[in-house]
Amino acid sequence: MIMKQEITDEIIGFTRRFQEAHCTERFWRRPLICFASAGDPMFMELKTAVSPSHAMPEDLLPGAQTVVAFFIPFDRSIIRSNIKGLHASHQWAEAYIQTNELISELGLHLGRCLESAGHTVALIPATHNFDPERLISDWSHRHVAFVAGLGSFGLNNMLITESGCCGRIGSLVTSAFVEPDLRPTGEACLYCHDSSCMMCVERCVNEALFTDRFYRQKCYAACLKNEKLFQNLGKADVCGKCLVGVPCSFTNPVRRLKINNQSALLMKR
Ligand code: B12
Ligand code: SF4
Ligand code: SF4
Numbered sequence: 433m434i435m436k437q438e439i440t441d442e443i444i445g446f447t448r449r450f451q452e453a454h455c456t457e458r459f460w461r462r463p464l465i466c467f468a469s470a471g472d473p474m475f476m477e478l479k480t481a482v483s484p485s486h487a488m489p490e491d492l493l494p495g496a497q498t499v500v501a502f503f504i505p506f507d508r509s510i511i512r513s514n515i516k517g518l519h520a521s522h523q524w525a526e527a528y529i530q531t532n533e534l535i536s537e538l539g540l541h542l543g544r545c546l547e548s549a550g551h552t553v554a555l556i557p558a559t560h561n562f563d564p565e566r567l568i569s570d571w572s573h574r575h576v577a578f579v580a581g582l583g584s585f586g587l588n589n590m591l592i593t594e595s596g597c598c599g600r601i602g603s604l605v606t607s608a609f610v611e612p613d614l615r616p617t618g619e620a621c622l623y624c625h626d627s628s629c630m631m632c633v634e635r636c637v638n639e640a641l642f643t644d645r646f647y648r649q650k651c652y653a654a655c656l657k658n659e660k661l662f663q664n665l666g667k668a669d670v671c672g673k674c675l676v677g678v679p680c681s682f683t684n685p686v687r688r689l690k691i692n693n694q695s696a697l698l699m700k701r
Pocket of ligand 2: 588679
């Protein structure tokens with residue numbers, strides 16, 4: 433049996449080695465990893481939440497037992513670099529390309545580890561696996577990561593984890609059985625928690641994000657502008673202005689608020 437800790441250690445170790453071998457600057461903080469049972473009934477709900485054609489783990493891998501989801505948070509310097517201006521920063525665009533590469537290599541590495549232990553694996557690319565008209569994917573990593581318990585959704589549409597929302601999500605399906613994680617209860621977005629924040633909406637650079645609507649085509653247009661700007665780097669269809677310089681950029685702000693409130697109470701006593 434493959435242990436949860438072994439897979440977790442492989443993901444953290446591979447990310448560290450990849451960074452040391454391929455990157456001139458620090459791109460990532462420590463990855464977060466969660467596991468879902470492939471038979472979790474919540475996967476079926478994604479056919480309503482995302483799209484009727486959203487795949488089930490069993491569609492990707494007959495005999496699927498577990499879905500592994502991971503979040504690779506960006507280093508604070510990458511996040512800060514993207515705050516100013518209307519265009520994405522060079523570092524943000526580069527981190528996007530490097531992280532997609534990391535997720536692809538990491539998937540292959542995990543595949544080899546699991547296969548050498550006698551299991552099968554289905555890998556899914558980090559992005560560009562979406563319908564170009566509808567801008568929706570048949571395997572939404574963030575919804576899958578939500579099912580696995582990695583975080584909850586923010587007003588900016590991002591999955592907010594304990595290490596914030598700035599970073600990239602990957603997931604894979606395997607026939608190995610791993611004990612699933614529990615989903616956290618409660619919100620991680622301050623708007624969803626007590627309506628005390630709307631900073632992501634205020635920061636949107638192309639009138640795509642509102643409290644009650646998201647214009648995905650407008651958002652994509654902003655991403656394509658940056659893709660053109662950074663074409664020398666590869667395919668960097670990025671923006672992310674609504675993720676940076678906000679309370680959920682690198683932490684779960686609701687948890688922080690609760691800790692601060694508790695400390696204030698203790699001080700009063
Ligand atoms: C298509 C796509 C896009 C499209 C459409 C965006 C979109 N919101 O879907 C475009 C090109 C515009 C885009 C832009 C961006 N993207 Co994009 N994109 C994808 C892709 C390929 C599929 C997303 C998808 O199918 N969404 C399905 C739709 C229905 O979901 P949704 O619009 O997010 O809306 C849902 C949530 O808000 C959710 N929700 C809200 N509250 C709650 C509560 C509960 C309980 C539940 C279940 C759901 C829920 O409900 C909505 C409907 O289900 C994924 C990679 C992948 N394969 O998963 C990356 C991905 C979502 N993108 C990502 C990122 C980072 C970006 C950008 C910041 C660009 C950048 N890298 O600089 C912007 C952010 C735009 C924004 N604010 O939403 C990351 C998100 C990381 C994270 N922390 O969540 C992903 C996961 C890529 C990755 N591998 O990390 N993207
Ligand atoms: S910026 Fe504020 S409102 Fe927007 S997702 Fe983050 S915590 Fe929620
Ligand atoms: S990624 Fe850019 S255009 Fe899209 S919602 Fe965020 S700030 Fe607006």
